[in-house]
Amino acid sequence: MIVAQRKTIPDLLAIVEKHRKLLVLGCGTCVTVCLAGGQREVSIISSALRMAAKLKGLPLEVEEGTIERQCDNVFLEQAADTIKNHDAVLSLGCGAGVQALAERYSGKPVYAGLDTAFIGILEERGVWAEKCAACGACMLHLYGGICPVTRCAKHMLNGPCSGSREDHCEVDSARPCAWQLIYERLKSIGQLDELKKTKPPKNWRPSLAGGCRTIVREDHRV
Amino acid sequence: METETFQPKIVAFCCHYCAYSSADLAGSMRIQYPPNVRIIRTPCTGRLETEYFMKALETGADGVLVAGCLEGGCHFVEGNLCARRRVNYTRDLLVEIGIEKDRIRMVNISAAMARPLADTIADMVETVRKLGPNPIKRNGSSKSENPS
Numbered sequence A: 001m002i003v004a005q006r007k008t009i010p011d012l013l014a015i016v017e018k019h020r021k022l023l024v025l026g027c028g029t030c031v032t033v034c035l036a037g038g039q040r041e042v043s044i045i046s047s048a049l050r051m052a053a054k055l056k057g058l059p060l061e062v063e064e065g066t067i068e069r070q071c072d073n074v075f076l077e078q079a080a081d082t083i084k085n086h087d088a089v090l091s092l093g094c095g096a097g098v099q100a101l102a103e104r105y106s107g108k109p110v111y112a113g114l115d116t117a118f119i120g121i122l123e124e125r126g127v128w129a130e131k132c133a134a135c136g137a138c139m140l141h142l143y144g145g146i147c148p149v150t151r152c153a154k155h156m157l158n159g160p161c162s163g164s165r166e167d168h169c170e171v172d173s174a175r176p177c178a179w180q181l182i183y184e185r186l187k188s189i190g191q192l193d194e195l196k197k198t199k200p201p202k203n204w205r206p207s208l209a210g211g212c213r214t215i216v217r218e219d220h221r222v
Numbered sequence B: 001m002e003t004e005t006f007q008p009k010i011v012a013f014c015c016h017y018c019a020y021s022s023a024d025l026a027g028s029m030r031i032q033y034p035p036n037v038r039i040i041r042t043p044c045t046g047r048l049e050t051e052y053f054m055k056a057l058e059t060g061a062d063g064v065l066v067a068g069c070l071e072g073g074c075h076f077v078e079g080n081l082c083a084r085r086r087v088n089y090t091r092d093l094l095v096e097i098g099i100e101k102d103r104i105r106m107v108n109i110s111a112a113m114a115r116p117l118a119d120t121i122a123d124m125v126e127t128v129r130k131l132g133p134n135p136i137k138r139n140g141s142s143k144s145e146n147p148s
C-alpha cells in the first residue's frame, strides 16, 4: 500500500488559512489503512484546524468528507456537489489522489494534507516500512524476494558493500543489512547460486528517468 | 481573580470496570468530588479514539480526564495502555494547535479506589482552573458538520 503521514497543524493552517469554506476530504483506501487520511483522521485534523483557526481569529469553516478512493474518477464524482460548495479542498489522499482531484475539479484549489512517503507494508502495529521503490523493472526474482533497490541504502545489486556490522547496515545501524537478508533468504530456498551470476547495470529507463510513466493497455481501451 | 471563581467543565471518560465503579463506590461511601466533571462510561478506555478527545475539547470542554484500570489490570488486557498512547498523541496535537496539553490527562484507578478517584478529579479541576477557560471559547462556539 501507499504509506503517508499528516503534515503538522501549523503547516496545514498556513496552507488553507486564506480560504473561508474548506472541505477536508479523506480517502478510504491506502491512507485509511496506514492511519493517515481515512475518516477518523479527517475528523481529528478537521477538529484541530477548526480549533487552531479559532485561536487565530480566522473565519475558517471546515467540513468533513471521505470517499472510497480519491485516485478514481468514479468515486470522485460522488464528492462533486460537496466540492462545489467549498472554496478549497484539503485532500488527505496520497499524492495521486490530490492530483486526481485537482485534474477533475480544475477551478478549485486542492491541497495536499499528507506527505506521501512510500510503498510499504505494516510491519508491526504502528510501524510501516518501505518495501518497493516502483523502479518499473522488478528484479525480486533474482534476490529471493528482497528488494536491494529499496532496502539497501546504496542500492547495491551485486552483493554487499562490506560495511555491514553484526548484520546491520552501516548507514543506519537500526536497519538490517539488505544483503544479509538476501543471503539468508536465498540460502533458505536453495538458490544461493543466484549470487554467482553477475547482474548487469540496471536499466533505469522504466523508472523515473524520463519523467512520469504511463501504462497503456490497448485490450482494455474503449 | 477570574481563575479562582472559574468553574471548569471536565469530561471524564471512565472505564466501566474500574473508574466508573469507583465513582459509584464514592457515591455509596458519600465521598464528595467536585461537580465539575461529566462522567461518560466507556466499556474500556481502549475504545476511546483521539477524535473523541478532540470533539470534547472542540465543543467546549475545558479539560478531559481519561480514567482506566491500573496497568496490568485491564479487563481487555491492554486497552488502558492503548488509551494512554492516544492521550499522549492528543497532548502533542494540542501543542501543535496552540492549546495547553495539560487539558487532557490519563489516570489509572481501580474499582476500589473511591478516595483516590475523588482526589484525582479535584486535582484535575484545580489544574484546569489554573489554566483558565478553554481558549477556543474566547472566539465563539465551534461548528462541525459532516456532509457525506
Ligand code: SF4
Binding pocket: A131, A132, A133, A134, A135, A136, A137, A138, A139, A140, A147, A148, A149, A150
Ligand atoms: S526491484 Fe523495483 S519493482 Fe521490484 S520491489 Fe524493488 S523497487 Fe519495487
Ligand code: SF4
Binding pocket: A151, A152, A153, A154, A155, A156, A159, A160, A161, A162, A163, A164, A165, A168, A169, A170, A171, A176, A177, A178, A179, A180
Ligand atoms: S550495509 Fe548492507 S544494506 Fe547497508 S549499504 Fe551496505 S550492503 Fe546495503
